[in-house]
Amino acid sequence: MISIVLSVVMAMFVGAALSLGPAHLGAGALTINQLDAQRAAESGVEYGLSQLRKNPDWRGNENRITVNSPDLFVQEDNGNVVGLVRTPSGEWSQFKIRFNYQDGSGNGDGLDDPTLLRVDNPFVSVNNLRGGVPAEVPRADGAGWSVTSTSRRPYTCPLWSACLAVEGRAGQLDATPANPLGSPGRGTVRTVETLCQVPDMGELVDDAGTMAAREMQVSLPPGKDHAVTVTSKDKGRLASVRSKASINVSGGDTVNYVSSGEVATSDRTLNARYTSGLSLRQEKPIDPFYQLAWDQVKTANPAGKTLDAGVYVWWEQDKALHYYDMNYADYVQHIRNNPTDPGVPAVLPSSIKPTSNYDLQIVESTYVKATATTDDLSIITRTGAPLDVPPPPAAGGRAATDSIAGDVMASGDLVPVLTSTNQANNGQLDVIDSATGQPVFSLAWDNLDGQLADPQARFSPVGNVSEYDATRFFLDPSLYPKWQIASTSTGYVQASSTVTMNAASTMRVKSGAAPGTINPPGISDQVDASDLKIEFKGDQSLVVLSSPGDLRLTGAVTGKGGSMTAAGDIRLVGVGSGQLASLPTGDQGDGVNLYASGNVFLNSMTAKNGTYGFRDVHFKGVIYTWGNFSAHLASPAVRDAGSLKLEGTLIAYGGDPKQAPGSNGRGAVSVQAREVDLKFDPSYLGGLSQVLPANFQLKPISWNTDLKP
Amino acid sequence: MLAVGLLSIVLLTLVALTISTLRSNQKATLLGPATQVAETLLSQRIYQVENDTPAGTRAAFWAASGVWLDSTTDGQIVNGGVTYDYVIYANTVLDSSGVPLGTAAGEPGNRVKKVDLILWWYDTRAQQGTRKGMGKLELQATKLVNESDPPTPP
Numbered sequence: 001m002i003s004i005v006l007s008v009v010m011a012m013f014v015g016a017a018l019s020l021g022p023a024h025l026g027a028g029a030l031t032i033n034q035l036d037a038q039r040a041a042e043s044g045v046e047y048g049l050s051q052l053r054k055n056p057d058w059r060g061n062e063n064r065i066t067v068n069s070p071d072l073f074v075q076e077d078n079g080n081v082v083g084l085v086r087t088p089s090g091e092w093s094q095f096k097i098r099f100n101y102q103d104g105s106g107n108g109d110g111l112d113d114p115t116l117l118r119v120d121n122p123f124v125s126v127n128n129l130r131g132g133v134p135a136e137v138p139r140a141d142g143a144g145w146s147v148t149s150t151s152r153r154p155y156t157c158p159l160w161s162a163c164l165a166v167e168g169r170a171g172q173l174d175a176t177p178a179n180p181l182g183s184p185g186r187g188t189v190r191t192v193e194t195l196c197q198v199p200d201m202g203e204l205v206d207d208a209g210t211m212a213a214r215e216m217q218v219s220l221p222p223g224k225d226h227a228v229t230v231t232s233k234d235k236g237r238l239a240s241v242r243s244k245a246s247i248n249v250s251g252g253d254t255v256n257y258v259s260s261g262e263v264a265t266s267d268r269t270l271n272a273r274y275t276s277g278l279s280l281r282q283e284k285p286i287d288p289f290y291q292l293a294w295d296q297v298k299t300a301n302p303a304g305k306t307l308d309a310g311v312y313v314w315w316e317q318d319k320a321l322h323y324y325d326m327n328y329a330d331y332v333q334h335i336r337n338n339p340t341d342p343g344v345p346a347v348l349p350s351s352i353k354p355t356s357n358y359d360l361q362i363v364e365s366t367y368v369k370a371t372a373t374t375d376d377l378s379i380i381t382r383t384g385a386p387l388d389v390p391p392p393p394a395a396g397g398r399a400a401t402d403s404i405a406g407d408v409m410a411s412g413d414l415v416p417v418l419t420s421t422n423q424a425n426n427g428q429l430d431v432i433d434s435a436t437g438q439p440v441f442s443l444a445w446d447n448l449d450g451q452l453a454d455p456q457a458r459f460s461p462v463g464n465v466s467e468y469d470a471t472r473f474f475l476d477p478s479l480y481p482k483w484q485i486a487s488t489s490t491g492y493v494q495a496s497s498t499v500t501m502n503a504a505s506t507m508r509v510k511s512g513a514a515p516g517t518i519n520p521p522g523i524s525d526q527v528d529a530s531d532l533k534i535e536f537k538g539d540q541s542l543v544v545l546s547s548p549g550d551l552r553l554t555g556a557v558t559g560k561g562g563s564m565t566a567a568g569d570i571r572l573v574g575v576g577s578g579q580l581a582s583l584p585t586g587d588q589g590d591g592v593n594l595y596a597s598g599n600v601f602l603n604s605m606t607a608k609n610g611t612y613g614f615r616d617v618h619f620k621g622v623i624y625t626w627g628n629f630s631a632h633l634a635s636p637a638v639r640d641a642g643s644l645k646l647e648g649t650l651i652a653y654g655g656d657p658k659q660a661p662g663s664n665g666r667g668a669v670s671v672q673a674r675e676v677d678l679k680f681d682p683s684y685l686g687g688l689s690q691v692l693p694a695n696f697q698l699k700p701i702s703w704n705t706d707l708k709p
Numbered sequence: 710m711l712a713v714g715l716l717s718i719v720l721l722t723l724v725a726l727t728i729s730t731l732r733s734n735q736k737a738t739l740l741g742p743a744t745q746v747a748e749t750l751l752s753q754r755i756y757q758v759e760n761d762t763p764a765g766t767r768a769a770f771w772a773a774s775g776v777w778l779d780s781t782t783d784g785q786i787v788n789g790g791v792t793y794d795y796v797i798y799a800n801t802v803l804d805s806s807g808v809p810l811g812t813a814a815g816e817p818g819n820r821v822k823k824v825d826l827i828l829w830w831y832d833t834r835a836q837q838g839t840r841k842g843m844g845k846l847e848l849q850a851t852k853l854v855n856e857s858d859p860p861t862p863p
Contacts, residue, residue, distance in 0.1 A: 031744055032848070043853035046821060050811035050855045053819045068805040072823055072853075087849040088798070088825050695818045697857050 033171030033188035036093045038705070041168025041192040043085050044095030047074060048125070048164045049196065049698050056129040056692050059099040061111065073177040077117040079109060082180040093170035094182065099125050101147035102140065108147060110541050110583070117181060120145045122709050123165035123191055128157040129198065129692065137163050161197035162698065165707070168192065191707040196698035206264070207232075208240040209646070209680030211289045212629075213654030213667020215245040218676055220252030221634055221641050226674055227252050228272070230259035233647070233681040238262050241678065242283050243669075244654075244662055246271060290649065290685070291657040292624050297595045299565045300365035300546035305351035309368050309549065311378040312346050314532060316525045319357050321346035327374040328552055332384075332518050339520030358555070359533045362562070368547040375549030376568065381532065382525040384518030385554050385573040386607050388635050516573065516603075529554050529574020530606035530615075536562025542583055550598065556615075562593070563621070569598035570625075576604035576615030576633075576642060582622065582684060591684035593621030593648065599666070600625040600652075603632040604642045614642035614673075621648045621684050626655060627666040633673035641674035648684040740848075746788050747828045747850045750795060754778060755824065755854055771820065771856065773799040794834045798825040802853065811855070819856050826850040 051058045051066075060081040067074040071086040079100030084092045098119035101109040121140070124147060128135040134156040142148035157163045168190045175182025209230055210216065220226040228249050232239035239261030241247060246265050249256045249272035257263075257274035264283035311324040311331040322343040324331050335341065348354065351364035360379075368377040432439050532554050536543045538561025545551070550568035557572055560581045564570055582593045594600055600623060604615040614633045623629065629652040634641030654667020661667060761767040770777060777799035780786070786793040802810040802821040811819035826849065833846045 031741065035744060035748060035850070039850060039852045043851075046853040046855040047810075049857060050819055050821045053855075053857055054811045065805050067802060067810060069803060071825075072802055085823070085851055085853065087851045088827055089847075089849050091849075093851070 034190060036087070036091070036170030037168040037188045037190040038192070039168065040083075040085055040093035040095045040170055041166045041190050044081070044083055044097055044166035044168065045164050045192060045194055047083060047095070048081070048097055048162075048166065052127065052129060052162055052698065053696060056696075057127070059111070059127050060097055060125075061099070068177065073180060075117060075180055077114040079111045080114040080117040080119045082117045082119070082175075084175055084177060084180055091170070092173050092175055093168065094173055094175050094180070094187070096121070096167045096169070097125050097164065098123070098140070099127065101138070102144060103142070103146040103148065105540065107540055108138075108149070118145075119167070120184065121167050121191070123167065123193060123707060125165050126157045126163045128159065128161055128163075134158050157195065158197065158701075160201050160692075161195055161701065163193065163195050165191065165193040190705070193702075193704040193707050194700050195702040197701050198692060198696045199699045205288050205290055206240065206242065207237050207680065207682065208242040208264070208649065209678040210241045210650045210652075210669065211661070212243040212245070212247075212652045212669040213289070213662030214243070214628075214652070214665075214669075216241070216243045216247045216669040217671070218249045219634070219672045220249065220256060220676070221636070221674060222251055223674070224253055227256045227258050228676040228678070230257075230261055230678045231680070232261065233679055233683070237680065237682055239678075239680050240264065242287075242289075244283055244285060244667070248272065285660075289653055289657075289661045290624075290651050291653075292592070292595070292622070292651070293657050294567075294595075294597065297565055297592055297624075298542055298544055298563065300367035300544045302367045302369070305349040305364050305366045306369040307349055307352060307366050307377065308347070309370050309374045309377050309547070311343075311380065313343065313380055313382050314358050314527050315342075315382055316527045321348070321354070321379075323347070325371050325373055327376050328378045328380075328550070330373075331378070335518060335520045339523050355535075358527065358531045359535065361535045361537055362543055362545060362559075363537045365542070365544040365546070368545070368549070368551075370548050375547070376552065377547050377550070378552040379532075379534070380518075380552065380554045380573075381527045381529060382518075382520070382523060383527075384516055385529040385603075386605055386612070387516035387573065387603050387632065388605065388637070526609075528606055528608045530556075530608045532556065532574065533558065535559045536580065538562055538583070551596075563595070565592070565595040567597045569601065569627070570594050570596040571601045571603075573603045574606055574615075575602050576606075576617045579618040579620060581620035582648075591622045591648065592624065593619050594623045594625070596625045596627065598625070599627035600629045601632075602630065602644075605632070605635075605638075612638045613640035614638060616643045616645070617673075618645040619648070620646075620681070623648070623650045625652050626657070626664065628652060628654075628668045628670065630669075631671045631673060633671070635672065641672075643675040643677065644671060644673040645677040645679070647679040647681050649680060650678070742789050742791065743793070743828060743830055743846075743848050746786060746793055747795075747826055747848045750786065750828070751797075751824065751826045751850050751852060754797060755852070758854070770799055770822070771817065773822075774801065775799075777824075791830050792832070794829045794832075796827050799823070799854075800825075817856065821856070822854045824852050824854055 048060075051060075060076045060079045062076040063078060065073070065075045067083070072084070074081065074083040079098065081095075081097040083095045085095070086092050096119045098121070099109065100111050100114055100119070101107060101124065102113055102118060103109070105112045122145065124138050124140055126135050126137045136153040136156050138147045139152045139154065140147045141151050169187040171187040173182050173187045209232070218228050220228075230239045230241055239259050240263070241259075241261075242264040244266060246267070247263060247270050249270075255273050255275055257270065257272035257278070259275060260277035262279040262281060263270045263274075264281045264287075266283055268280050268282040270278070270280060308323070308325070311326060311328060313322045313324065314320075315322055323346040324334070324343040326334060348360075349366060351362060351366045353361045353363060355361045368375070533556045534553055536545075536557075536559030538559065540561065542561050542563050543559075544563045544565060546564075547566045547568065549566070550571065551564055551566040552569075552571045552573070553575075554573050555575070557575050557580050561583050562580050563582050580593060582591050602617060604617050606613055606615060614635070617631065617633060623646065629650060631644050633644055650669070652667045652669050653661050654665065655661065655663030757763075757766045758770040759767070775798060776796055778795075778797040780794045780796065786795070799822045802823050804810045809815045810821045828848045828850075829846060831846050837847070
């Protein structure tokens with residue numbers, strides 16, 4: 001009996017010990033798993049920080065296996081990141097980061113859905129290092145762990161910061177590099193969410209809707225409400241215009257500069273009739289402009305869709321694009337000599353679709369591929385698009401520097417001088433009154449920086465001679481033979497420097513050829529810039545047309561999510577009739593509308609059926625040029641002037657943005673328009689208002705451990 | 710007599726089982742402190758790297774490849790009457806293209822190290838962390854560390 005009682009008591013002790021031991025061990029293992037999961041999540045944070053510091057635009061979108069070693073494996077897939085970290089004992093732990101909204105192609109995050117690595121938790125990371133404005137941090141509470149327009153957005157990610165939400169998982173995982181996600185629901189989970197910010201960013205670049213490294217000149221036709229209006233979409237940020245030189249507004253209404261913001265010029269003045277609420281300050285040479293380097297701009301991938309460089313010409317005859325493998329200047333020369341040459345049928349990539357007569361739709365980013373002869377892209381009409389009205393027959397009243405556009409017709413003794421092949425492009429023909437010996441005018445040959453196929457004659461009165469007198473002197477036969485070529489003429493090899501006009505030496509200015517037109521002899525093609533349209537279809541993600549040389553497009557350029565980048569000039573002729581907008585996302589490259597390492601030139605003239613007019617031009621986004629910006633939307637000789645509306649910001653940097661503004665001597669802004677509406681919209685800026693320093697640090701400003709769904 | 714013999718055998722077996730169970734309990738009891746020691750040790754050493762205390766710690770860490778710290782040279786840790794040995798490895802993480810992760814060509818400033826800590830107690834290091842009747846008396850802790858300033862809670 002005693003033995004039995006003793007046995008029962010001992011058995012109870014042993015049973016208790018047996019049940020407690022594994023329980024203790026189990027609890028210990030759970031603690032270890034929690035800590036391993038915590039460290040995995042923290043490892044994910046460290047990985048993310050390293051990637052962000054290497055590439056401030058990083059969003060888990062390298063789309064490759066970034067680390068592939070025996071004890072560490074990391075893969076990125078369209079914004080989602082999965083990492084496996086192995087301990088020395090061989091156990092894998094896992095971290096997962098998701099920037100992807102998992103809401104389909106593009107949409108709110110501008111990313112395609114991940115193809116391999118879906119992360120099914122609600123914690124979305126946000127990179128706002130160069131967002132320009134605070135960015136909301138959403139929770140993925142939609143179907144399939146997606147972020148929707150109604151998803152909760154519990155807080156915002158401030159400027160210069162990134163939110164990293166990382167799920168760590170450890171203990172009995174079956175994830176391997178071959179299957180990095182593993183089976184769902186396994187292991188212990190800890191989630192860390194941290195908000196890290198670049199410290200000590202100091203003073204931001206002073207905001208401005210327009211920045212010009214040189215003078216800014218706006219010419220407005222007289223009229224009510226004809227003015228420059230400068231506003232800011234963000235009430236907290238000043239509506240400002242900055243120039244390293246001067247800002248001049250001429251013409252327009254009695255008040256021709258309307259703004260309650262600020263103007264900064266080198267001498268703290270504004271040459272305009274401005275509203276009383278405007279502040280003036282001095283722009284110092286060292287004050288920085290927004291810096292947007294070429295490598296920060298989204299460009300089309302040369303390995304993606306491509307279009308051969310060259311000249312594409314719309315013909316009315318077959319309503320088709322004809323292709324010529326040559327640059328624009330060579331094409332003009334060629335087609336004038338061979339006006340019926342059809343070239344070859346244009347071959348367009350699938351990213352550029354002809355939709356109707358003379359309309360092109362760009363649905364994917366397209367890169368202009370240089371050929372052996374050119375790296376420029378030109379899309380034009382057969383007769384060319386006018387940049388201004390033709391010179392009148394008498395050339396009277398023309399401005400002193402207006403081009404006579406190669407329309408000088410001469411005969412007699414003058415012919416050898418004006419048409420001599422010995423004549424230098426930049427020669428100047430000085431003309432004197434043979435009776436008095438006084439200089440009257442000069443004819444300077446100018447090929448306009450190579451933009452025109454033929455040298456042009458520029459007519460310039462000299463000294464105090466009025467335009468009227470000089471013109472009359474130039475043209476009035478009753479004054480013959482009183483004018484002479486002066487010996488001060490330069491650029492002429494011809495020995496004769498005293499050619500005297502006589503009755504046989506008639507000279508006149510013909511009418512009809514407007515600057516910019518090509519007019520192949522015998523061709524009466526009626527297709528005009530107003531018939532052409534190029535539409536960008538980048539509703540959700542940016543569609544970029546990139547050229548390694550110039551971009552010369554004719555017709556309306558419209559659409560959303562459209563961007564053009566050129567290593568040379570961007571020339572948009574006949575532009576207008578619609579709006580071209582980039583994307584106002586936090587990702588800085590998406591905000592760029594036009595980016596040129598050369599100049600940006602806009603001209604909205606149309607000449608349908610011989611009636612000249614200018615269209616309105618509306619851009620939304622960032623227009624950035626290393627050179628000058630010019631918008632020709634009005635002319636004294638044309639009644640219908642166009643207006644210019646820019647929402648975003650315009651920067652005429654005047655040089656490589658890695659150097660100081662104006663380092664190449666350019667950066668002027670010149671606008672002729674009926675009205676100019678500059679609305680500063682920082683949502684397109686990205687991080688332009690500050691440049692992240694090299695090797696910047698990221699400091700935590702909040703840290704949440706063990707976040708629960 | 711037979712019954713007494715059988716009862717003795719049963720009792721001895723139960724005693725043996727009890728002793729084994731108590732050892733298991735002892736291991737479980739020690740696991741908690743060991744976990745804390747591992748966690749503290751790793752955090753403390755990384756903190757010293759990030760703050761370069763003592764001077765030269767940061768440089769030594771980022772120059773390390775393989776063993777960075779070893780208790781045989783760095784000193785053992787005694788906690789709760791238990792002596793702990795440890796070794797910490799620090800290896801630079803390479804991108805799949807072969808260059809250090811976060812860099813263009815291995816330049817300092819944004820490298821990433823994988824830090825592995827192995828902790829032993831009850832003098833089991835020489836036996837790869839095993840002790841008869843108690844199984845594994847060893848813990849590992851692994852963490853990535855970015856060369857930038859730490860994202861630790863403020």
